[in-house]
Amino acid sequence: xxxxxxxxxxxxxxxxxxxxxKFFDLLENMDSNDAISLxxxxxxxxxxxxxxxxxxxxxxxxxxxxxxxxxxxxxxxQIAAYMRRRFALDYDPMKQMVVTVGxxxxxxxxxxxxxxxxxxxxxxxxxxxCYGPIVELVGGVPVYVQTRAENEFRLTAEExxxxxxxxxxxxxxxxxxxxxxxxxxRSDLEALAAVLRGTxxxxxxxxxxxxxxxGVHHVSIxxxxxxxxxxxxxxxxxxxxxxxxxxxxxxxxxxELIRQMLKIHQYAIMCAPTTxxxxxxxxxKDGDGDIxxxxxDYDYRRRFLLDKLRGAGLECFEPRGAFYMFPSIQSTGMTSxxxxxxxLLKEHVAAIPGTAFGAGGEGFVRMCxxxxxxxxxxxxxxxxxxxxxxxxxxxxx
Amino acid sequence: xxxxxxxxxxxxxxxxxxxxxxxxxxxxxxxxAEIAEYEKNHIILGYPALVDWTKTDDELVTALIEVRIAPxxxxxxxRIAERIYQYEEVESLYLMSGAYDLAVTITGRSLRAVAExxxxxxxVIDGVTGTATHFILKKYKEKNxxxxxxxxxxxxxxxx
Numbered sequence: 001x002x003x004x005x006x007x008x009x010x011x012x013x014x015x016x017x018x019x020x021x022k023f024f025d026l027l028e029n030m031d032s033n034d035a036i037s038l039x040x041x042x043x044x045x046x047x048x049x050x051x052x053x054x055x056x057x058x059x060x061x062x063x064x065x066x067x068x069x070x071x072x073x074x075x076x077x078q079i080a081a082y083m084r085r086r087f088a089l090d091y092d093p094m095k096q097m098v099v100t101v102g103x104x105x106x107x108x109x110x111x112x113x114x115x116x117x118x119x120x121x122x123x124x125x126x127x128x129x130c131y132g133p134i135v136e137l138v139g140g141v142p143v144y145v146q147t148r149a150e151n152e153f154r155l156t157a158e159e160x161x162x163x164x165x166x167x168x169x170x171x172x173x174x175x176x177x178x179x180x181x182x183x184x185x186r187s188d189l190e191a192l193a194a195v196l197r198g199t200x201x202x203x204x205x206x207x208x209x210x211x212x213x214x215g216v217h218h219v220s221i222x223x224x225x226x227x228x229x230x231x232x233x234x235x236x237x238x239x240x241x242x243x244x245x246x247x248x249x250x251x252x253x254x255x256e257l258i259r260q261m262l263k264i265h266q267y268a269i270m271c272a273p274t275t276x277x278x279x280x281x282x283x284x285k286d287g288d289g290d291i292x293x294x295x296x297d298y299d300y301r302r303r304f305l306l307d308k309l310r311g312a313g314l315e316c317f318e319p320r321g322a323f324y325m326f327p328s329i330q331s332t333g334m335t336s337x338x339x340x341x342x343x344l345l346k347e348h349v350a351a352i353p354g355t356a357f358g359a360g361g362e363g364f365v366r367m368c369x370x371x372x373x374x375x376x377x378x379x380x381x382x383x384x385x386x387x388x389x390x391x392x393x394x395x396x397x
Numbered sequence: 398x399x400x401x402x403x404x405x406x407x408x409x410x411x412x413x414x415x416x417x418x419x420x421x422x423x424x425x426x427x428x429x430a431e432i433a434e435y436e437k438n439h440i441i442l443g444y445p446a447l448v449d450w451t452k453t454d455d456e457l458v459t460a461l462i463e464v465r466i467a468p469x470x471x472x473x474x475x476r477i478a479e480r481i482y483q484y485e486e487v488e489s490l491y492l493m494s495g496a497y498d499l500a501v502t503i504t505g506r507s508l509r510a511v512a513e514x515x516x517x518x519x520x521v522i523d524g525v526t527g528t529a530t531h532f533i534l535k536k537y538k539e540k541n542x543x544x545x546x547x548x549x550x551x552x553x554x555x556x557x
Binding site for chain 2: 377
């Protein structure tokens with residue numbers, strides 16, 4: 001009989017399973033057709049038709065072979081033009097970028113290219129769940145830095161400075177942030193840059209939500225003086241163009257780093273999906289209007305949900321990016337997990353416990369507002385009822 | 398004129414002034430006043446529901462009728478248009494560029510009712526020089542809404 005336990009890599013076994021597995025089992029087994037999910041973090045829009053059509057057309061023409069490892073030259077030229085147009089950043093399409101399978105692959109190959117056994121990687125939390133495990137897979141050590149609600153979940157220069165040691169190899173900057181909706185503005189970035197400029201630390205800036213900011217234009221850390229040379233900028237098509245299932249992203253950065261990342265990409269992946277790349281060319285050529293339309297719509301819902309959450313008596317800072325609300329549920333006296341479980345069981349609304357996104361998430365829940373206004377409205381009616389029920393139960397005790 | 402409020406209402410007329418105010422970051426009274434102004438100035442004409450009648454027991458027939466007319470001195474096309482749109486049956490009426498002048502859509506209880514309207518009422522109006530009636534076989538999309546429900550992707554359990 002084979003001993004699977006010893007057959008498996010100890011690094012893989014060492015990765016903690018997602019903390020919300022139990023929660024998903026609940027969701028999966030729920031026999032209810034009135035369930036509303038504010039759980040999954042992806043656009044509720046279907047990819048705009050002209051982009052889908054470009055994918056279909058590529059298939060009709062028989063463009064079904066591999067592309068260059070780094071991606072279609074035309075797509076890289078479009079990405080370069082896009083970065084210039086939207087974020088005032090200049091990257092050489094032939095030397096300073098690689099097209100990846102979603103932003104996720106970009107994060108993976110960036111970490112693999114930079115981090116040695118025992119190197120430390122600073123990861124602000126709460127944040128998207130992938131950074132720590134990817135760092136651990138290469139033998140690196142994630143150093144979690146807790147951002148705080150009173151700072152609107154921004155990473156401060158002091159917090160960053162305190163986390164840096166001689167072993168620090170990389171800092172991950174996941175802003176605009178999933179799950180908090182926090183952003184970093186130019187002044188925040190200037191302060192972080194002042195800490196990093198004299199060092200040999202690489203910044204991995206995950207800017208997948210760059211197009212989804214409200215009332216303020218996104219600034220990249222690469223826009224700050226002296227930072228472009230030490231920044232790997234990850235972006236992609238999923239959130240901006242509602243293209244999550246196409247699995248397409250890209251990394252821009254210094255040629256010396258990209259060249260090494262390209263080696264991993266070419267051996268592990270070969271190239272990003274060809275159909276998706278053709279669709280993406282169309283997205284970048286003619287998709288600015290789609291981004292604006294969707295951003296506007298998210299903004300309506302953002303205002304709506306924030307108003308409802310506060311109206312229901314939950315404390316919530318105003319998120320300025322991505323499409324998440326991160327209200328505090330501390331006033332209920334419940335833990336995040338208890339709250340989400342009860343809310344799901346009693347009212348059939350799925351939200352994600354803040355603890356799923358790392359330390360500092362306790363006392364908060366994530367609600368994704370990329371859902372129809374009718375859904376959000378109904379979910380908030382149920383929230384109000386749910387909270388009243390808790391108060392009622394509390395007063396009886 | 399900032400048309401954001403109008404765009405929102407055109408998409409969903411059931412949004413209340415309170416909801417609209419929250420979504421736009423404005424005061425409710427302010428939004429209500431603006432809507433009242435639009436109604437008064439006939440910028441907002443009405444708030445109808447889009448109905449797919451094929452799913453009901455009413456078997457209605459819709460036709461698009463091309464109408465050619467001889468414009469009249471002084472009134473152009475308007476005088477004849479007025480004589481046409483006053484009929485209850487007429488759903489919409491547009492003045493067109495191109496091969497014909499007026500596009501009329503009418504909905505009737507039967508083919509015969511529509512045909513009756515065309516030859517007994519429309520074709521005999523002074524100044525109408527010709528008509529061509531096209532029956533609508535199937536509606537796919539109207540006012541940005543699809544008649545068919547698109548299939549939904551398989552339910553997923555994933556964490557992003």
